Amino acid sequence: MQGRLLGNVLFFLLFFQTQGARNIKFVNNCKFPIWVSPRSNPDSKSVIPTSDIRKVNPGNQVTYVINDAGWAGRFWPKAKCDNNGQNCGVGQSERPCPPQGCSPPAETLVEFYFGRKGDTSAAGENFYDVSLVDGYR
Numbered sequence: 001m002q003g004r005l006l007g008n009v010l011f012f013l014l015f016f017q018t019q020g021a022r023n024i025k026f027v028n029n030c031k032f033p034i035w036v037s038p039r040s041n042p043d044s045k046s047v048i049p050t051s052d053i054r055k056v057n058p059g060n061q062v063t064y065v066i067n068d069a070g071w072a073g074r075f076w077p078k079a080k081c082d083n084n085g086q087n088c089g090v091g092q093s094e095r096p097c098p099p100q101g102c103s104p105p106a107e108t109l110v111e112f113y114f115g116r117k118g119d120t121s122a123a124g125e126n127f128y129d130v131s132l133v134d135g136y137r
Contacts, residue, residue, distance in 0.1 A: 022066035022114060022126075024075070028056040035078040035085035036062060045070035045116065053078075053085030068117040074131075076109035108132055 026036050035055050038048040046067035054062040064075075080089030109131055115124030 022068075022117065023063050024066065024112065025061055025063045026054075026056060026075070027061040028058055030079075031058055032079060033057050033081075035081050035088065035091075036064075036075055037078050037085065037091070038064065038073060038075050040071065040073040044072040047071075048073060055081075055085060066114050070114045070116045070119075072113045074109045074111045
């Protein structure tokens with residue numbers, strides 16, 4: 001059931017660069033609210049706090065701005081959450097868990113790597129991938 005719910009979360013992502021800004025925009029095309037949950041990699045040049053979970057109501061969007069120093073990490077959608085984007089019925093594989101426990105870590109997520117802005121070496125290249133981490137239930 002968990003995997004089916006995650007698969008049904010229609011989560012649309014736009015990555016764009018305009019006027020030198022580096023942004024990641026999430027648009028909610030679902031008929032219910034979703035929350036976007038970030039996690040920076042331990043070796044990331046800058047950090048987006050894990051507490052920067054953002055609620056996105058149907059038809060709305062949120063944008064995360066990427067620091068010029070670079071950033072690496074992941075975002076994943078959550079649904080059926082409390083007002084703080086925690087204790088979610090879908091996508092909550094980290095504490096605090098809802099009363100029925102945390103979901104298994106089988107999340108659909110997007111991972112990003114942004115090199116330092118202006119770096120023309122291979123380390124400065126930007127990329128992303130969409131992943132089903134640890135399987136699909």
